[in-house]
């Protein structure tokens with residue numbers, strides 16, 4: 001009798017633990033096939049919600065294309081392959097290429113050009129897309145599998161067409177299984193040149209198999225640049241975490257960030273903290289005496305001739321909150337139509353049936369996260385805060401946002417426009433943007449494994465919906 005009672009109690013306790021666990025497990029399952037429109041819940045940020053669920057009808061993302069007619073000024077075909085290849089510096093790597101190389105070809109356009117890129121997938125088994133990171137293209141050209149298109153299967157192709165509107169430094173990468181494909185090399189750089197002809201140097205930083213590279217070269221590489229010449233060094237972080245970078249051997253100016261010029265840049269020697277996915281343009285005159293070093297940790301790029309400087313990057317870092325001089329923002333955050341919170345946290349639980357410590361947005365786990373809803377023309381203020389224990393480089397597609405404050409301290413320098421913003425643990429940033437590009441846009445962490453672990457949601461426009469689905473027959477998996 002005693003024994004039975006004991007067993008019954010044990011069984012009861014077990015069930016008391018298992019049943020809620022089973023419930024949590026079952027409710028965490030992400031359907032095999034779903035639409036971004038059905039994910040989570042709509043957050044209207046204090047603005048009107050239009051006619052209730054109007055965001056399910058109206059315009060289709062598929063119709064929000066770039067110019068479909070007209071002769072392109074720049075036309076490129078990029079063929080994606082999964083293959084063994086050698087880095088520019090000679091090491092073998094098993095990953096992904098575009099036209100046989102990684103990084104893929106540099107695409108150069110001029111402001112105002114019509115760009116046409118044809119992606120051909122020769123052998124990437126899970127499919128591929130191209131996302132134009134930092135270029136605020138029309139939504140249908142954004143290259144997000146399951147949101148703005150279907151992943152391009154092996155044997156398939158997809159044509160992207162968009163106007164190169166804003167001069168600057170950008171990059172492109174697959175947005176299908178991006179956490180694996182980008183790390184594996186499926187990316188390249190794209191530069192939109194301004195009216196003025198200028199000499200520039202591209203430095204795309206990427207880590208292959210734990211080996212940090214600049215333009216596919218490990219260790220220390222060199223490029224010839226005439227001494228006394230003023231150059232623009234375009235540094236691109238294609239990795240998943242922040243990189244302390246900067247030039248050693250001369251003072252430089254930080255003249256642009258994320259494809260947007262800064263105002264009143266002053267000469268510095270401090271390091272620049274370059275968020276994952278972000279870009280920085282450094283203006284410098286190559287010293288007459290010799291060489292300049294771009295430092296990216298274990299990889300460096302020497303510009304010019306002569307002996308490389310032995311010095312290390314200084315401990316100080318450039319802080320764009322105070323760097324440069326103010327200028328009009330072109331929007332009034334005090335008159336915001338919507339105010340959103342993007343609170344990043346972390347808690348134990350199940351994600352798609354897998355137990356773990358998972359990221360949360362406003363306390364919710366993927367896919368029960370908020371979808372931020374706006375109407376075209378809205379001024380939007382978003383407060384991004386992070387108490388998750390790790391830093392997150394947050395990337396909003398299709399828009400540039402301006403930083404208003406950090407931890408309650410108002411920005412006092414140059415207008416600081418970003419498409420990718422490092423939000424450190426225990427930091428809070430207030431940003432603002434104009435909702436001027438209708439569509440359904442990803443808004444996620446660019447530490448891509450974090451996005452695949454659920455740190456991603458969308459910005460939606462009233463009256464716009466996507467016909468594409470995540471999962472399903474095309475196996476769309478944007479993260």
Ligand code: C2O
Pocket residue numbers: 131133173175277395397442444446
């Ligand atoms: Cu560079 Cu959503 O990506």
Ligand code: CU
Pocket residue numbers: 391392393445446447450451455
């Ligand atoms: Cu993250």
